[in-house]
Amino acid sequence: MTDIINTLTKEIEKHRFRLTELEEQRRKLEMELPLIKANLDALMRSLIIIQGKPVETDTEQLKEPASSPSDKRTGMRKGSMTDIAYSILKEAGTTLTVNDLFQRVKVQKPDLGKNSFTSGIYHLSGQKRIFKVRSGKISLLE
Secondary structure, eight states: OHHHHHHHHHHHHHHHHHHHHHHHHHHHHHHHHHHHHHHHHHHHHHHHHHTTOOOOOHHHHHHSOSSSOBOTTTOOBTTSHHHHHHHHHHHHOSOEEHHHHHHHHHHHOTTOOHHHHHHHHHHHHHTTSSEEEETTEEEEOO
């Protein structure tokens, strides 16, 4: 019985070690990914220039992101946490506590984490964009 336990323990340690190695590799690759994407974008842009096609400038790319449509009025991505929170506050017509607003947004976006939500709201309010926070209550700047 002891031999079986020892064998299993050794196998578990091997797998833990391999898992640690793979997690380290993943972290390294994730750190390299932005650089690789930037290089790919630069190469694609060079190819477009060589082919003589018109090239979008950085300001054109910022105005209309290709990945997701945004509301022209507010500049928020449709369906984003910020867009949902904005809609809820607009509909409520009053201030809401952070917890209350989070619970309402979470209904529409179940995978949302509270830390991520509060961080985003406080960040935008600190930049004096879209929201303002006073005494733990959130309202719209409008």
